[in-house]
Amino acid sequence: MTEWLNAIVQGVLLGGLYALFAAGLSLIFGVMRLVNIAHGDLIVLAAYMALTTVMVMGVHPLLALLVVIPLMSIVGYILQRLLLNQTLGNDILPPLLVTFGLSVILQNMLLEAYTADPQKLNGGAIETASVSAGNLSIGILPLLTFVIAVLVIVCLQWIFYNTALGRQFRAVSDNQDIAQLMGLNKGHVFGLALALSLAVCGIAGVLLGMRTSFDPSIGSGRLIFAFEAVIIGGLGSLWGTLAGGIVLGVAQTVGGKINPGWQLLAGHIVFLLVLAVRPRGFFPRVEH
Amino acid sequence: MSSLLEAQALNAFYGDFQALYEVELSINEGDVVAIVGANGAGKTTLLRSIAGLLKNDAHSIRFNGTPIGHYRADKVAKLGIALVPEGRQLFPSLSVEENLKLGATVGRKGHWSLHSVFELFPILKERRAVASTQLSGGQQQMVAIGRALMSNPDLIMFDEISLGLAPVIINSIYEQLPQVINQGTTAVIIEQDITRALSSASRVYCLQEGRVKLSGRTDELTRQQITQAYFGVAA
Numbered sequence: 001m002t003e004w005l006n007a008i009v010q011g012v013l014l015g016g017l018y019a020l021f022a023a024g025l026s027l028i029f030g031v032m033r034l035v036n037i038a039h040g041d042l043i044v045l046a047a048y049m050a051l052t053t054v055m056v057m058g059v060h061p062l063l064a065l066l067v068v069i070p071l072m073s074i075v076g077y078i079l080q081r082l083l084l085n086q087t088l089g090n091d092i093l094p095p096l097l098v099t100f101g102l103s104v105i106l107q108n109m110l111l112e113a114y115t116a117d118p119q120k121l122n123g124g125a126i127e128t129a130s131v132s133a134g135n136l137s138i139g140i141l142p143l144l145t146f147v148i149a150v151l152v153i154v155c156l157q158w159i160f161y162n163t164a165l166g167r168q169f170r171a172v173s174d175n176q177d178i179a180q181l182m183g184l185n186k187g188h189v190f191g192l193a194l195a196l197s198l199a200v201c202g203i204a205g206v207l208l209g210m211r212t213s214f215d216p217s218i219g220s221g222r223l224i225f226a227f228e229a230v231i232i233g234g235l236g237s238l239w240g241t242l243a244g245g246i247v248l249g250v251a252q253t254v255g256g257k258i259n260p261g262w263q264l265l266a267g268h269i270v271f272l273l274v275l276a277v278r279p280r281g282f283f284p285r286v287e288h
Numbered sequence: 289m290s291s292l293l294e295a296q297a298l299n300a301f302y303g304d305f306q307a308l309y310e311v312e313l314s315i316n317e318g319d320v321v322a323i324v325g326a327n328g329a330g331k332t333t334l335l336r337s338i339a340g341l342l343k344n345d346a347h348s349i350r351f352n353g354t355p356i357g358h359y360r361a362d363k364v365a366k367l368g369i370a371l372v373p374e375g376r377q378l379f380p381s382l383s384v385e386e387n388l389k390l391g392a393t394v395g396r397k398g399h400w401s402l403h404s405v406f407e408l409f410p411i412l413k414e415r416r417a418v419a420s421t422q423l424s425g426g427q428q429q430m431v432a433i434g435r436a437l438m439s440n441p442d443l444i445m446f447d448e449i450s451l452g453l454a455p456v457i458i459n460s461i462y463e464q465l466p467q468v469i470n471q472g473t474t475a476v477i478i479e480q481d482i483t484r485a486l487s488s489a490s491r492v493y494c495l496q497e498g499r500v501k502l503s504g505r506t507d508e509l510t511r512q513q514i515t516q517a518y519f520g521v522a523a
């Protein structure tokens with residue numbers, strides 16, 4: 001019994017990481033209907049950025065966030081203004097193709113710079129520390145990841161619904177022309193949206209790199225998890241994204257408990273089941 | 289007096305389709321100009337061109353002497369031109385108050401603020417927290433007007449403010465119009481109702497199939513002339 005409970009708890013905490021993968025993807029889809037195929041590779045890029053920061057500055061990976069988050073945001077803003085804005089229009093194909101190309105380019109660049117050897121961010125004692133609750137032993141790092149995920153969602157939710165920036169995000173999402181009429185430069189607003197999305201990728205990348213080893217090829221796998229979490233939770237809902245991440249995480253750990261080979265498969269099956277039963281996810285944003 | 293806004297040989301296109309032909313227009317400061325014309329005449333296209341939603345030759349539109357035909361809509365807005373679009377087009381994800389605040393994005397100073405807009409339309413203050421989709425048509429139109437005013441424009445353009453509204457509501461909105469315009473604002477109104485256009489405007493332009501068929505001071509034109517230009521046949 002405890003074993004199963006343990007699997008579920010681990011799954012919930014893992015769901016926090018998946019929610020972090022997914023939040024940035026969901027955010028830019030909501031603001032500009034852009035499906036970013038390179039999202040997973042950008043998370044991996046952030047992990048490597050952290051690796052370099054740790055090596056150069058000799059700091060703890062969590063402290064490297066202070067470098068990684070601003071750097072990723074800048075990359076996001078520039079990427080959007082110089083490249084992705086040119087692809088946005090009535091046709092959804094160009095942004096898909098361009099971000100797919102970007103994904104390939106990023107993987108190759110990382111391969112050139114860091115080789116295919118697996119790397120890991122060394123978090124030190126925090127990686128093995130745990131707290132016990134009853135019969136359960138809960139790792140500090142997964143717990144911290146989950147708490148950060150919740151905080152990130154709270155933060156994004158607050159930005160979206162309580163700030164001028166959030167108002168601008170929602171306005172361009174509703175109607176780009178009219179938003180432009182009100183004096184908003186949509187190219188700039190989109191740039192800020194991708195900057196925010198990549199800031200979250202930065203956090204996700206560092207936590208991922210402390211949890212498991214990574215190499216330049218793992219981006220597409222993270223993209224799949226992010227997609228699944230977004231779809232399960234319902235497009236356009238941030239809290240839904242957290243719920244989606246948790247469902248996916250629990251499915252994987254429970255599946256893995258039944259048979260270690262089933263871990264990923266169980267996640268995909270639950271995703272397909274949700275898609276069959278609730279095609280718009282658990283918490284779809286209300287259509288106007 | 290030099291004009292605030294001028295259009296010269298303005299041609300506008302949707303792809304290959306030409307919607308405006310060599311339109312000439314001149315609006316002086318403080319004017320209320322009415323644009324009339326049948327459905328599809330190009331009235332909305334004209335306002336969209338001025339507002340920057342349609343790209344044109346730089347010199348085909350001048351504002352205070354500056355060529356702005358090629359400006360993007362957000363740059364035009366910053367210069368002080370606001371459009372109350374056809375069909376209101378509020379942001380459904382934004383509350384009434386948020387819609388209004390978004391109108392102030394350009395950050396131009398002047399008479400209009402959340403406070404003065406609520407004074408003009410008190411009902412909006414009551415409903416400030418409500419999603420804009422939950423308002424009646426007339427209230428939505430008030431938000432659309434308020435949102436445009438929030439930019440403290442020098443020129444405000446109304447595209448069919450009466451569309452789809454009950455006559456009582458239309459009357460009350462037109463009663464507010466002088467208050468809106470008295471704040472030193474110049475106005476362009478598109479109005480299907482010729483009588484109303486003539487009574488609220490000082491100048492009128494009649495469009496027909498993308499061309500200006502007739503223009504002049506409202507007190508110098510006869511109703512019959514306008515009707516004829518409107519329908520393109522002797523009425």
Ligand SMILES: Nc1ncnc2c1ncn2[C@@H]1O[C@H](COP(=O)(O)OP(=O)(O)OP(=O)(O)O)[C@@H](O)[C@H]1O
Binds near residue numbers: 302
């Ligand atoms: N987005 C568009 N794409 C292609 N053609 C368009 C578009 N919008 C308008 N048109 C065409 O341009 C012409 C002028 O349209 P416009 O909307 O400016 O007319 P209008 O005078 O505002 O008419 P209404 O009184 O119906 O609002 C019409 O022939 C219309 O079919």
Ligand SMILES: [Mg+2]
Binds near residue numbers: 331
């Ligand atoms: Mg029209």
